[in-house]
Amino acid sequence: MFKKFSPSSDVSGQTSLKSSVQRSIRTSLLSQWKVESETVEQIWPKKESLTLVKCRDHISIYTFHGEPLFFQHFDGPFYPTLRLLHKYPFLLPMVRIDRGAIRFLLAGAHMMCPGLTSAGGYLPPADAAMPAGTPVAIYAEGKEHAVGIGITKLDTEEMKKVNKDVGVETVTYIGDDLWALQTL
């Protein structure tokens, strides 16, 4: 989503949000992420307002003091930015890819099922299976921090069964243009 993104041409406008909209964002963050309200309060204090940065293709990035915190495509789920995820790694459920897949991920490719199901990869066990369309943090074998953020294309159980084609669609990854963008 952010493989090519330049603020000068892709941003169409910045506005600060109405407080009612902010309230609804806060509640949806709390329901979508595995996070306590106190932590959200720490990331984004109630008193301070968010800025909505509208971008091409219906991407909205929400910034706080100029720093992108999370983003959203259309009315879809909220994704934290990678820097935020590094600070609070528990925000999203995790999957892990094997070592061979890292360099493809860092080139912006979507994650194929075999990379997730192999020995170096990790998918949640059957009793914690995730449905398709769940935002996930993508970790890498032997690494400590998340390398990307994606959205599941298949049920995690289905991934194990089919073991072919795209399992997790990459949304943002280390080194893409959103990563390069430290302030907006």
Added chain:
Amino acid sequence: MASQEEPVAGPAQPIAPIQVLYCGVCTFPVEYCEFGSHLKKCKEWLQKEHPDLYEKYYSEEALQAKLGTLSLEAQTKLEKDTAKKEEKAEAKAEAALKKKMASRVTIKRIERNKRKHVTAIHGLEAFGVDLKKAAKFFAQKFATGASVTKNTQGFDEIVVQGDVSGDIVEMIEDQVGLLKGVPKDNVVEVEEKKKGGGGA
């Protein structure tokens, strides 16, 4: 470096953020430098700034441990790829620098109406000058209007009202504030007269 404790979600305790160390060269978290395009420089940087971490990531044992998880063939291929990428990035950086040094800043005096002129400055962005801020700065300095506009070729340029070309050249020579880093040898002054000999 961040502590690796599992964050415990206490009921009323905000969870402290984990500070991740990012590489000063490629901005990746240091463990991902090996996939970046300037591994050599990253290594040097890490060795200098955080020697203990350098040991952790690039010591013999660490490299051995990594080898274990991947077939030898894939590993050599990866290494080759990395070297190639590194080379490419270096060449690219060099070319960019060359281009930067060769690019010109044009200061154009455009005649509007006999004795009235505007000054268009083009090419400042190649030297990392924020055009909007520079325009504001000029407006304040000369007490005139100054704006960033697209010229006919579609490039952004600063247009300052009034003939200030001489002053701007001087400012670049003195490296005033915002204009720092613009080499004065690259500055070209141009004059543009109205067609038809000034319309007498």
